[in-house]
Amino acid sequence: MALKNFDMLLAGVGGQGIIFAGQIIMETALRQGHRVYGFEEHGMARRGGTVASHIRFGEDIYTPLIPLGTGNLLAAFEPVEALRRIRFIGGESTIILNTRSVVPVSVSTQSVSYPEIKDIIGLLEGHSQRIHSFDATSLAEEAGNAIAMNVVMLGAICASKTASLPREVMMEVIKSRSPSYSQKININAFEKGFEEFVKDK
Amino acid sequence: MSTSDVLLDAPGKKVVLMGNEAIARGLLEGGLKVAASYPGTPSSEILRTLITIGGTYDIYTEWSVNEKVAAEVAISASLAGLRSMVSMKGVGVNVASEPFQAFTYMGARGGIVLVCADDVGCHSSHTEQDNRFFAREAYLPIFEPFDPREAKEMAQLVLKYSEEWAQPVMLRITTRIAHTSADITLGEIPKEKRKGDFNRLPNRWVNLPKNARRMRKELILRMKNIAEAQNTLSFNRIEGNEDAEYGIIASGISYGYVKEALDLLGVSQNVKLLKIGTPYPLPDALVEKVLTGSKKVLVVEELEPFVEMQVRALANKQGILISITGKELIPLDGELSVHMVKKAVSKFMELPTPKEPNEFEKFENTASQIIPPRPPVLCPGCGHRSVFYAIKLAERKYKRGDKESKGFIKPSDIGCYTLGFQSPLEAVDVNFCMGASIGISSGFSKVIHDPVVCTIGDSTFFHAGIPPLLNAVFNRSDITVIILDNRTTAMTGFQPHPGVGITASGEETKMISIEEIVKACGVELVKSVDAYDLEELVSEIDEAVKHKGPAVIITHRLCRMLELRELRGKETISHMSIDYELCKDCRICVDRFGCPAMYIIDEKVAIDPNLCNGCGVCTQKQVCPKGAIIFCEAK
Ligand SMILES: Cc1ncc(C[n+]2csc(CCOP(=O)(O)OP(=O)(O)O)c2C)c(N)n1
Numbered sequence: 053m054a055l056k057n058f059d060m061l062l063a064g065v066g067g068q069g070i071i072f073a074g075q076i077i078m079e080t081a082l083r084q085g086h087r088v089y090g091f092e093e094h095g096m097a098r099r100g101g102t103v104a105s106h107i108r109f110g111e112d113i114y115t116p117l118i119p120l121g122t123g124n125l126l127a128a129f130e131p132v133e134a135l136r137r138i139r140f141i142g143g144e145s146t147i148i149l150n151t152r153s154v155v156p157v158s159v160s161t162q163s164v165s166y167p168e169i170k171d172i173i174g175l176l177e178g179h180s181q182r183i184h185s186f187d188a189t190s191l192a193e194e195a196g197n198a199i200a201m202n203v204v205m206l207g208a209i210c211a212s213k214t215a216s217l218p219r220e221v222m223m224e225v226i227k228s229r230s231p232s233y234s235q236k237i238n239i240n241a242f243e244k245g246f247e248e249f250v251k252d253k
Numbered sequence: 254m255s256t257s258d259v260l261l262d263a264p265g266k267k268v269v270l271m272g273n274e275a276i277a278r279g280l281l282e283g284g285l286k287v288a289a290s291y292p293g294t295p296s297s298e299i300l301r302t303l304i305t306i307g308g309t310y311d312i313y314t315e316w317s318v319n320e321k322v323a324a325e326v327a328i329s330a331s332l333a334g335l336r337s338m339v340s341m342k343g344v345g346v347n348v349a350s351e352p353f354q355a356f357t358y359m360g361a362r363g364g365i366v367l368v369c370a371d372d373v374g375c376h377s378s379h380t381e382q383d384n385r386f387f388a389r390e391a392y393l394p395i396f397e398p399f400d401p402r403e404a405k406e407m408a409q410l411v412l413k414y415s416e417e418w419a420q421p422v423m424l425r426i427t428t429r430i431a432h433t434s435a436d437i438t439l440g441e442i443p444k445e446k447r448k449g450d451f452n453r454l455p456n457r458w459v460n461l462p463k464n465a466r467r468m469r470k471e472l473i474l475r476m477k478n479i480a481e482a483q484n485t486l487s488f489n490r491i492e493g494n495e496d497a498e499y500g501i502i503a504s505g506i507s508y509g510y511v512k513e514a515l516d517l518l519g520v521s522q523n524v525k526l527l528k529i530g531t532p533y534p535l536p537d538a539l540v541e542k543v544l545t546g547s548k549k550v551l552v553v554e555e556l557e558p559f560v561e562m563q564v565r566a567l568a569n570k571q572g573i574l575i576s577i578t579g580k581e582l583i584p585l586d587g588e589l590s591v592h593m594v595k596k597a598v599s600k601f602m603e604l605p606t607p608k609e610p611n612e613f614e615k616f617e618n619t620a621s622q623i624i625p626p627r628p629p630v631l632c633p634g635c636g637h638r639s640v641f642y643a644i645k646l647a648e649r650k651y652k653r654g655d656k657e658s659k660g661f662i663k664p665s666d667i668g669c670y671t672l673g674f675q676s677p678l679e680a681v682d683v684n685f686c687m688g689a690s691i692g693i694s695s696g697f698s699k700v701i702h703d704p705v706v707c708t709i710g711d712s713t714f715f716h717a718g719i720p721p722l723l724n725a726v727f728n729r730s731d732i733t734v735i736i737l738d739n740r741t742t743a744m745t746g747f748q749p750h751p752g753v754g755i756t757a758s759g760e761e762t763k764m765i766s767i768e769e770i771v772k773a774c775g776v777e778l779v780k781s782v783d784a785y786d787l788e789e790l791v792s793e794i795d796e797a798v799k800h801k802g803p804a805v806i807i808t809h810r811l812c813r814m815l816e817l818r819e820l821r822g823k824e825t826i827s828h829m830s831i832d833y834e835l836c837k838d839c840r841i842c843v844d845r846f847g848c849p850a851m852y853i854i855d856e857k858v859a860i861d862p863n864l865c866n867g868c869g870v871c872t873q874k875q876v877c878p879k880g881a882i883i884f885c886e887a888k
Contacts, residue, residue, distance in 0.1 A: 065627065074434075075269065075434070078269045078434055079269055082267060082268075082269055082436050086436075087435075087436055088269060088434070088435060088436050089400070089401075089433055089434070089435050090269075090433065090434040090435070091429065091432060091433045091434075092271070092432050092433075092434065093376070093432070100627060100629070100630055100849060101627055101628075101629045102627045112513075112516060113513075114399070114400065114508070114509035114510075114512040114513050115400070115429075115506065115509035115510055115512075115513055115591060116400070116429055116433040116435075117429070117590055117591070119513065119517065119590070119591035119592055119595075120590070120591075120592045132623075132624050132625065135620040135621075135623070135624050136624050138620060155625075155852070156625050156626065156627040157627075157628075157630050157847075157849040157852075158625050158626045158627065158628065159625055159852070164625045164626070165625070166625055167623040167624075167625075171623065172623075175619065175620055175623075
């Protein structure tokens with residue numbers, strides 16, 4: 053492995069399956085023999101609140117929080133959430149962005165507006181060299197259920213090879229952790245995310 | 254992470270567990286037999302996990318009515334010679350305080366641990382209270398892990414430790430440990446079957462002043478012996494360069510931040526680092542070793558200078574005259590981070606100020622200007638919203654009748670409904686600790702002329718609402734209390750309470766009626782209303798406000814989130830939509846009701862079918878006078 057430690061941040065909103073995605077990554081990393089840490093926000097993260105998972109693996113890690121400006125990969129399940137968490141990510145990083153927005157209530161009840169996706173991407177480009185953006189939610193819909201967007205993102209994370217998590221192992225973990233009714237959709241969703249990333253490259 | 258992993262009888266196997274699950278597993282391996290708790294973030298998953306383990310490994314588990322009772326249940330197990338635990342969030346310790354203050358004199362029989370989850374950073378609490386001070390006050394030795402793996406090791410050890418020293422102990426974690434997952438190595442599950450027995454020892458178990466005076470002397474001696482043994486525990490150790498002139502002492506999670514900060518600064522070999530796992534009693538001999546061999550010492554810990562004060566006192570006692578730094582460089586409030594500790598260590602070691610990585614601060618300033626906030630909100634379909642809406646309607650009506658009045662005073666309590674303070678509802682004015690709504694209201698009613706209308710959840714009412722209600726009757730307080738019965742403890746993850754009719758482990762039990770309790774407290778005006786029925790709510794609030802003396806309205810509706818969980822797969826949920834022929838664009842719905850499913854698009858109100866939970870409250874004329882909000886077929 054080239055990197056001593058690998059730090060990854062998953063960012064999104066409540067209900068997007070961030071915790072599940074984080075668990076899949078940690079389990080895959082564990083099966084690769086890594087020591088892992090993953091901090092999940094549980095507290096006030098009810099429907100519509102912001103959620104992030106810090107995931108770190110490697111030998112020299114002693115805290116669950118990614119030190120500011122050093123993270124290797126940001127997977128944003130929602131566009132503005134990428135901006136909200138960008139401070140944890142380093143310039144040499146990869147950003148994977150779902151372009152489908154979840155507009156917060158504050159936009160309808162207070163006088164704030166939701167930024168244009170292209171402006172968000174523009175800002176991110178000023179920060180990081182490698183940005184892959186695509187509509188992960190519509191790929192999940194194609195796979196059979198919009199809910200599986202988190203698994204589409206997992207496919208893309210895996211394909212990015214940044215974290216050296218083997219495709220077969222992650223797929224195996226997804227299968228073992230999915231309830232039977234969602235297994236087929238999840239496998240499909242994973243493949244779609246994976247292919248999308250490879251194609252985009 | 255998966256419930257089956259935590260149950261595995263596979264010593265040596267590594268699994269990913271969340272800190273709280275790891276603690277539950279450690280306690281199981283340490284011979285736990287009884288576990289009691291009252292829910293509270295970030296502690297709730299400990300008992301939740303023990304409930305899933307309990308059936309297989311014969312552990313009695315319960316959600317108690319509050320933290321004090323939970324503590325008493327665990328204490329009685331200790332008296333009966335069994336190993337027990339009680340877990341709670343940091344502020345819960347205030348409620349559990351009294352039994353521990355007394356029990357510590359008697360000392361433990363079966364090993365007993367208070368697992369206290371402090372919320373440094375106020376992720377989901379109203380204070381950052383540092384309960385290491387409580388533990389010191391109650392003479393509870395403290396175990397403070399730096400990560401989930403160590404939390405598991407400590408949990409595995411503490412029950413035996415407590416039993417051997419005959420002293421209750423505290424396992425003190427923070428949100429960052431409770432909710433961090435890590436690879437955890439499973440250990441052996443003891444097969445020993447112990448039965449509880451109780452021996453009558455009135456000189457010990459009956460806390461008369463005469464016994465207390467003797468037992469206090471014994472307690473002080475016990476603690477002195479414990480203090481000496483702390484130096485040999487592996488949770489306390491000196492690392493790095495023993496000859497270095499810089500010494501750093503770090504407790505709990507701060508050890509991790511210091512390790513990474515030293516690594517990033519490239520100075521790990523220029524420091525001797527004392528890792529503290531038991532901040533009380535402090536391993537004095539190790540601290541002294543660091544003090545005598547260093548030119549300067551830095552103490553790193555979150556919140557209060559708990560270790561720092563002890564280190565300073567020890568230096569003073571031993572006449573060691575070196576520079577000791579702590580809260581001059583480490584903030585008193587909020588969580589630490591590698592970044593903050595790096596800055597502090599650079600100052601302490603007089604290194605050049607570290608460069609800001611990647612200029613993220615400048616970048617953030619640009620980005621933060623366009624990020625819309627996502628405050629937590631009451632869910633679509635929440636029964637609390639319609640009750641708050643009705644309170645505001647009744648208040649407006651009242652103000653029309655009494656032009657002098659500033660309206661109702663609206664204290665509230667702790668739960669999802671605290672969010673009723675937000676605009677556009679603005680139906681919560683004061684709120685601070687469990688059960689306070691009713692006591693506060695009684696006080697207001699004595700000093701302010703305007704009507705007082707307070708709200709309190711069902712779980713909170715059972716926890717701490719009954720004594721203040723009795724007080725209101727006893728002292729003839731002129732108040733209206735609205736009890737929001739959503740049949741669960743929603744805020745903390747849907748735990749059952751005495752009104753639900755099932756126990757923690759899913760057994761049926763008597764379902765306690767809030768109405769009967771309220772009547773038994775002596776309240777004369779008691780009404781039950783459907784939380785979705787706006788007309789009925791407003792008319793009952795009107796009447797209650799006019800009533801002399803305390804009046805109680807109990808509003809009923811199962812938490813919509815819980816209901817949807819139960820309906821999932823069984824029934825299709827309809828949703829609302831707007832009939833634009835009828836809509837006159839008055840915006841009452843968006844401007845006053847504030848359901849997250851409603852939004853404005855192209856200058857018109859719309860309802861998001863994916864967010865709408867189909868409660869239908871907005872179809873009533875109080876929200877839409879034109880009847881333009883209509884039921885749609887299933888989504
Ligand atoms: C002393 C104390 N214990 C526990 C908590 C954690 N806590 C926050 S809200 C809440 C109860 C919520 O239940 P309920 O009153 O029924 O309201 P709901 O969230 O269901 O609307 C609890 C236990 C706390 N804040 N303080």
